Amino acid sequence: MERTVTSVEWVAGKVRFIDQTKLPGEEVSVETSDYRVIADAIRTLQIRGAPAIGVAAAFAVLLAVHDKDIASQQDLEKKLYEAINYLSQTRPTAVNLFGALNRMRRAYEQASSSAMVSIWSHLELEARAIQQEDVEACRKIGELGAELIQQGSSVLTHCNTGALATAGDGTAQSIITTAARQNKILRVFVDETRPHFQGARLTSWELMKQGLEVVLITDSTAGFLMQQKEVNAVIVGADRIAGNGDVANKIGTYPLAVLAERHMVPFYVAAPTSTIDVNTKTGEQIPVEERKAHEVTHVSGVRIAPEGVKVFAPVFDITQNGLVTAIITECGILKPPYVESIAGLKRQPTQAVANET
Amino acid sequence: MERTVTSVEWVAGKVRFIDQTKLPGEEVSVETSDYRVIADAIRTLQIRGAPAIGVAAAFAVLLAVHDKDIASQQDLEKKLYEAINYLSQTRPTAVNLFGALNRMRRAYEQASSSAMVSIWSHLELEARAIQQEDVEACRKIGELGAELIQQGSSVLTHCNTGALATAGDGTAQSIITTAARQNKILRVFVDETRPHFQGARLTSWELMKQGLEVVLITDSTAGFLMQQKEVNAVIVGADRIAGNGDVANKIGTYPLAVLAERHMVPFYVAAPTSTIDVNTKTGEQIPVEERKAHEVTHVSGVRIAPEGVKVFAPVFDITQNGLVTAIITECGILKPPYVESIAGLKRQPTQAVANET
Numbered sequence: 131m132e133r134t135v136t137s138v139e140w141v142a143g144k145v146r147f148i149d150q151t152k153l154p155g156e157e158v159s160v161e162t163s164d165y166r167v168i169a170d171a172i173r174t175l176q177i178r179g180a181p182a183i184g185v186a187a188a189f190a191v192l193l194a195v196h197d198k199d200i201a202s203q204q205d206l207e208k209k210l211y212e213a214i215n216y217l218s219q220t221r222p223t224a225v226n227l228f229g230a231l232n233r234m235r236r237a238y239e240q241a242s243s244s245a246m247v248s249i250w251s252h253l254e255l256e257a258r259a260i261q262q263e264d265v266e267a268c269r270k271i272g273e274l275g276a277e278l279i280q281q282g283s284s285v286l287t288h289c290n291t292g293a294l295a296t297a298g299d300g301t302a303q304s305i306i307t308t309a310a311r312q313n314k315i316l317r318v319f320v321d322e323t324r325p326h327f328q329g330a331r332l333t334s335w336e337l338m339k340q341g342l343e344v345v346l347i348t349d350s351t352a353g354f355l356m357q358q359k360e361v362n363a364v365i366v367g368a369d370r371i372a373g374n375g376d377v378a379n380k381i382g383t384y385p386l387a388v389l390a391e392r393h394m395v396p397f398y399v400a401a402p403t404s405t406i407d408v409n410t411k412t413g414e415q416i417p418v419e420e421r422k423a424h425e426v427t428h429v430s431g432v433r434i435a436p437e438g439v440k441v442f443a444p445v446f447d448i449t450q451n452g453l454v455t456a457i458i459t460e461c462g463i464l465k466p467p468y469v470e471s472i473a474g475l476k477r478q479p480t481q482a483v484a485n486e487t
Numbered sequence: 488m489e490r491t492v493t494s495v496e497w498v499a500g501k502v503r504f505i506d507q508t509k510l511p512g513e514e515v516s517v518e519t520s521d522y523r524v525i526a527d528a529i530r531t532l533q534i535r536g537a538p539a540i541g542v543a544a545a546f547a548v549l550l551a552v553h554d555k556d557i558a559s560q561q562d563l564e565k566k567l568y569e570a571i572n573y574l575s576q577t578r579p580t581a582v583n584l585f586g587a588l589n590r591m592r593r594a595y596e597q598a599s600s601s602a603m604v605s606i607w608s609h610l611e612l613e614a615r616a617i618q619q620e621d622v623e624a625c626r627k628i629g630e631l632g633a634e635l636i637q638q639g640s641s642v643l644t645h646c647n648t649g650a651l652a653t654a655g656d657g658t659a660q661s662i663i664t665t666a667a668r669q670n671k672i673l674r675v676f677v678d679e680t681r682p683h684f685q686g687a688r689l690t691s692w693e694l695m696k697q698g699l700e701v702v703l704i705t706d707s708t709a710g711f712l713m714q715q716k717e718v719n720a721v722i723v724g725a726d727r728i729a730g731n732g733d734v735a736n737k738i739g740t741y742p743l744a745v746l747a748e749r750h751m752v753p754f755y756v757a758a759p760t761s762t763i764d765v766n767t768k769t770g771e772q773i774p775v776e777e778r779k780a781h782e783v784t785h786v787s788g789v790r791i792a793p794e795g796v797k798v799f800a801p802v803f804d805i806t807q808n809g810l811v812t813a814i815i816t817e818c819g820i821l822k823p824p825y826v827e828s829i830a831g832l833k834r835q836p837t838q839a840v841a842n843e844t
Contacts, residue, residue, distance in 0.1 A: 154792070155790070319799070321707075322681070322783065322791075322792070323707075324681060324705040324706065324707065325705050327791050327792075330783075330784070330791050330792040330796075331791060331792065331793075334792050334793050335793045338795070338796060343797070344797060345797045345798065345799050346783060346784070346796050346797065346798045347798070347799050347800075348681040348682050348706070348783060348800070349681065349739075350678075350681065350707065350742055351738055351739075351799065351801060351804075353741040353745065353804055354738060354741060354801055354804040355799070357741065357804065357805065381705065381707050382706075382707025382708075382710075384711060385707055385709065385710040385742050385745075385746060388710065388749055392745055418711075426679065426687075426704075426705060427703070429787060429791070430786060430791065432786070432787040432789065433512070434679075434684050434687050434688055435687040435691050436511045436691050436692045438695070439687075439691045439701055440700070441702065441703045441704070442676070442708065442712070443705070447708075447710055447714065448711075
């Protein structure tokens with residue numbers, strides 16, 4: 131099974147990304163040399179998925195410092211900080227965004243005394259490292275996570291955690307496709323994931339392309355499925371994992387975790403270590419983004435609710451660590467107590483090197 | 488607050504109903520003298536809500552026996568049984584449908600030795616009694632249920648249980664509007680209720696018409712809301728309640744009940760006694776209707792999932808009696824153990840009379 135799609139990439143000095151809001155109806159690729167286009171794409175969910183957002187942001191910073199009007203290093207520094215600031219305001223929850231921006235800032239600071247051409251190559255190396263580490267993390271997460279999956283499993287997933295959400299083969303979805311290659315997966319129940327239908331639109335599309343048996347359900351069907359003993363494991367991604375193992379992920383994740391616990395179904399969270407934020411002690415400290423009313427009241431431009439209705443539209447919820455059976459990272463499978471397993475995490479050497487060059 | 492809308496009524500020998508699939512965009516009334524039109528309307532969710540389905544079915548039987556081609560009592564009996572048989576195949580879960588059809592059959596059997604004009608008036612009386620009892624049940628449920636609501640409550644409801652779902656002011660919604668008249672309701676969180684958006688389309692519309700503060704959420708937001716301690720009570724309706732108090736209701740009810748238990752939020756079920764089916768011993772015996780894939784893959788005619796994707800679309804789930812804080816009927820508030828409280832239920836005299844005349 132090959133990667134179905136590349137969410138975001140650096141091509142000859144430009145960034146190319148796939149507009150995920152148009153899928154699965156249309157596969158539209160956008161190419162830009164303007165970092166603001168990337169920022170807007172992140173804000174409007176054309177680029178989404180915590181790891182993909184991180185990679186896109188790194189490339190966007192690279193675009194900013196390649197502006198042909200830049201005449202001096204001072205100019206370059208100004209553009210760089212402007213871009214980092216602008217990009218940091220797109221979405222608040224996914225920590226990969228801030229992680230990637232911080233790495234680009236640090237990479238610049240380490241190279242700032244060099245010639246401009248050297249700064250450029252240093253920044254490009256860093257952005258490519260962020261991308262490459264994610265590709266590698268996805269592969270490793272798939273490999274490690276697949277060990278947890280029993281033969282003949284029906285698994286349930288939420289939102290989209292595949293190639294579209296990452297630079298590689300995905301997080302939770304990498305586990306599913308790796309386990310499928312090992313003939314362990316009977317079928318994948320895909321939550322449609324309101325309000326943006328990432329499950330219906332993106333996950334179904336990716337998994338069907340890879341030949342898996344997909345069964346689409348509305349988000350509120352998971353309980354009934356578990357009552358019928360149809361689900362052997364729930365596997366989801368994460369947008370930020372606090373130091374204690376609390377997980378911020380797409381709205382609807384927490385109810386799944388509660389149902390899984392009740393029905394004694396293992397509940398797995400898959401994420402690269404770049405999604406773990408030890409500076410956030412608990413889930414309560416994670417800022418949860420709220421989106422606009424029209425994202426709930428309208429579907430494909432058609433209004434489905436009365437005009438003027440108030441809407442509460444948080445995009446994420448927080449799943450307490452006690453509900454999480456294991457967190458699968460590229461550096462190993464973390465088990466409770468997460469405060470300890472996260473603190474004891476050995477990051478991969480590639481990342482350490484990239485952080486320190 | 489007046490009733491916002493009349494879901495179904497008998498007007499000068501015809502049945503008039505509001506096509507609920509067109510709301511809130513358009514208020515379309517349909518008038519028909521063909522019982523098959525009613526059956527189709529029930530099947531396609533133009534008429535929906537367990538009590539409203541029962542009332543519509545009773546009126547549909549009345550239409551069938553008013554066919555101008557009927558020449559003899561034998562003809563009439565044939566038409567009546569044909570209609571009952573046809574109507575009974577529209578939807579399997581709501582027991583009110585079968586209850587109403589049984590009452591019409593019994594009413595006919597009791598009058599079958601009379602003159603045709605007397606049979607007609609007997610059947611019309613029975614259909615009107617079914618309607619009137621539901622109006623009265625809604626009022627009484629509202630009155631009794633409102634006593635359970637604390638001052639300053641934010642309540643959460645699922646699907647639509649208002650005037651559109653009944654012949655009267657609703658079940659769960661009657662409690663909410665009655666409590667609102669007593670100034671007890673701060674706001675109503677309305678689950679949008681996928682896949683048909685009855686919450687977004689119908690409940691928001693009805694409650695906003697009545698001046699209540701409505702906050703629309705996607706179905707999977709309830710967990711986050713409860714984490715934030717924003718919900719003081721969950722109130723839902725029912726499509727069938729088994730003899731042990733297990734509740735079949737719109738898909739997504741069971742996860743709400745599980746979340747409510749976890750967050751120590753009372754979980755109330757409101758339904759007329761016509762929704763209680765003592766012949767169904769437990770929830771496991773309740774047939775759960777599955778609907779077609781396109782009802783999930785398409786919204787307002789627009790495809791949101793890849794072509795050919797499999798879909799599992801049960802319309803109801805079963806909430807075990809242990810998760811239900813109380814069942815509010817027109818004959819009293821039932822508390823656990825429900826096997827006993829349901830067995831001890833004293834039905835209202837109106838119904839007993841209607842059953843025995």
